[in-house]
Amino acid sequence: MFKKLYAVLVIGAALSCQASPSKPTKVPGSNDLQPDEQQSIVLQNVTEMVTKYNYKKIDLNDSISGVIFDRYIKALDGNHNYLLESDVKEFEKFRLMLDDDMKAGNLANVFYIFNVYQKRYNDRINYSIKKINDNFDYTTNETFTYDREKLPWVSSAQELDKLWTGRVKYDLLNLKLANKDMAKNKETLRKRYQNLLSQSNKLSNADVFQIFMDSFTESVDPHTNYFTPSNAANFNIEMSRSVQGIGASLQSENEYVTIKTIVPGGPADKSKQISVDDRIVGIAQGKTGEFQNIIGWRIENAIAIIRGTKGTVVRLEILPAGATAGSKPKVVEMVREKIILKDQSAKKEIKTYNQNGKNFKIGIISIPAFYLDFDDYRSGNPNYKSTTRDVKLILDSLKQAKVDGVVIDLRQNGGGSLTEAIELTGLFIKDGPVVQVKDARNQIEVDKDEDPDIAYSGPLLVAVDRFSASASEIFAGAIQDYGRGIIAGTQTYGKGTVQSAINLDKVITTTLSEKISSLVGKTKTVGTGSQNKFGQLNLTVAKFYRISGGSTQHKGVMPDISFPSIIPLDKYGEDTEPSALPYDVIAKSQYSKVGDFATVLPQLKKQHEQRMAQSASYKYLLEDIAEFKKTEAETSVTLNEQKLKKERDADEQRNFERANQRRVAMGLPALKKGQTKPRNEDLDFVKVEAGQILIDYINTDNKLTTVFK
Secondary structure, eight states, X not given: OHHHHHHHHHHHOOOOOOOOOXXXXXXXXXXXXXXXXXXXXXXXXXXXXXXXXXXXXXXXXXXXXXXXXXXXXXXXXXXXXXXXXHHHHHHGGGTTTHHHHHHXXXXXXXXXXXXXXXXHHHHHHHHHHHHTTSOOOOSSOOEEEOOOTTSOOBOSHHHHHHHHHHHHHHHHHHHHHHOOOHHHHHHHHXXXXXXXXXXXXXXXXXXXXXXXXXXXXXXXXXXXXXXXXXXXXXXXXXXXXXXXXXXXXXXXXXXXXXXXXXOTTSHXXXXXXXXXXXXXXXXXXXXXXXXXXXXXXXXXXXXXXXXXXXXXXXXXXXXXXTOOTTXXXXXXXXXXXXEEOGGGSOEEEEEEEEETTEEEEEEEEEOOOBOBOHHHHHHTOTTOOBHHHHHHHHHHHHHHTTOSEXXXXXXXXXXXXXXXXXXXXXXXXXXXXXEEEEETTOOEEEEEEOOOOOSOXXXXXXXXXXXXXXXXXXXXXXXXXXXXXXXXXXXXXXXXXXEEEEETHHHHSSOHHHHHHHHTTOOOOSOOOSOOSSOEEEEEEEEEEXXXXXXXXXXXXXXXXXXXOSSOTTXXXXXXXXXXXXXXXXXXXXXXXXXXXXXXXXXXXHHHHHHHHTOHHHHHHHHHHHHHHHHHTXXXXXXXXXXXXXXXXXXXXXXXXXXXXXXXXXXXXXXXXXOOOOTTOOOOHHHHHHHHHHHHHHTOTTOOOOTTO
């Protein structure tokens, strides 16, 4: 299917490599950011590709131009804190022009809007810095409205001044409740605001372009995305769970690039010369390259030149933690390596339960995403990183530990590689179809597990929640359709569309014949590999369908045993997205169920509900959901110090008591005030109950006898 898709993309498109970007009108007080020719070229090409080859066919007309306009304004100032009513009215002249601008590669109006916004933003922060020295009265009954999304735009600069005076007063009050030294509080807040101003002034035209392209693609469908080159690199790191670099996470603090964590066994760790909170002040490439001073740099720009190809040398000038700014930095030389992000990979644990005097061991495998190191896979590296390979090793170890059942925890798993979803399913079934894929021409491909080997044949439960999406839904849906395992949790996200990751360099910078030879024949991709010049387009090209015929799109997967959701189902999920594709049904695949839980589910539900009726943890979960809804509905806060302190103290006491109630309910000792909570302590009640449901199943009289036994 993807082979045919690429052929259509390449042969059918006469993509432009030239554009003439107009310069936006200058806006005094902004950084006067300007689009470049490269962005204009990308805009034209992405516009054409999205409108012609997206699964959801659209006409780029005045109607969608208005949708893009609204999304762009909301992306800049969704809370109505910076722009004036007059600004928004002036921008209205662009509402029906954006579609024509995009076709022409003209970003002048887009950048003009941003530059006006940035001027307003900088004005507000500068105003706030001046207001810090005011002496505020905290005995009045004023309030500060922090959620203004549904309120009208502010009509005058004077009204904005009033709004931001309230913001400064609130920020200082927050600091005052923790520390009575107002001189120190004012200095702390001044530095915070100055940092906001500094970050604003570091924004580049690439940031503006990314915001606008997000507004465009999300107006078409929620999962078609354009990534600038640096964001494309980050996307592919996320997909592969690996990065080539020094093995340290970085953060911007007071104009310094600061080391926050160090990966064990990575180059930074091996050097024995770098510690957490050290500051990087200079970077040089190779053994002889000149140092670039990076004080004041954006963190993204610093990371881009610290990362590099495995085996190459990078030198860093380091100011150790605690050293003064005038100290002489030390030079640390390192050879970059491929770093496997283990903390973001599949993990296991074994929980022991006692039921009716008998002990049961349940293996729990938490899978954060369906990842695949595509570059290693494509190059033939037998040790490539992938979800399925990691889970296979974990299952082997769990079988050696003689667990009685396995829980696959896909909560918060937003998906990833389609290939991995299919192969992971194959670890639990003999062979057969896993998912159906329908492309824009209504051609249906059935993707199958063709490996007859089974990694695990015992009792299985899959835990899902509202943020289980895409590949998670393919896996959970297949397990449910085959009758291979129990699905427990909440309705999943409903992301049932297929994206193809397209390296725009291969579309824009090559001739038509080169495009055809380089693109046709590629398999399903999850990334483009190395950083490029024009970025990456993740284009929606097809829809997923379960082997039983129903789409995972919009509706998601409904659990066999339901839990209440702390995630609001009416605010998060595909069915809340205005541009989402609808649910529909196609013919079912030819497959043979390996089991049927219909006869045991009523009993399992009854046992689950009986436990929940007596469970303090379940009661607290319901109370947390009610409290979350109440808090979410609030839009303002009091500026009366005494009232706010009373509210905060009550909240703190309630949270402390609730935390201890949860601990006791989970069999852990209560903590005293000020006592530090033990590291890696697990209070995940839902995970524990998932294992208990599986044990209930194991103990049923009419337990399934599958073909695997």
